[in-house]
Amino acid sequence: MAQTTPHHRARTPFLSRPGVRRALPFVLITAVALIFIFENRAHVEIRLLIPLVTMPLWGALLIAWGLGMLACVVTVRRRSHRHSRQ
Structure with missing residues (x-):
């Protein structure tokens, strides 16, 4: 029988x-969100309860x-x- 050494172990593919x-969905959504955010550079007025902020x-x-x-x-x-306590 052939012995397996640490160098001959089957490696799992990176995406598997x-x-x-x-992490992949987080990275993709974050990239799209940041592109969308930085493409919108106009100034807007935002009401924060009472003050109006530009x-x-x-x-x-x-x-x-x-947030x-x-x-x-x-x-x-x-x-x-919650799941680790059970």
């Missing part, structure tokens, strides 16, 4: 690895995207903690 499969649209979109990412991280973290 679980970490890559989980700022570039890309800044408002970037803040909204960042969405933060909400996603918090949700995933809470879900993983």
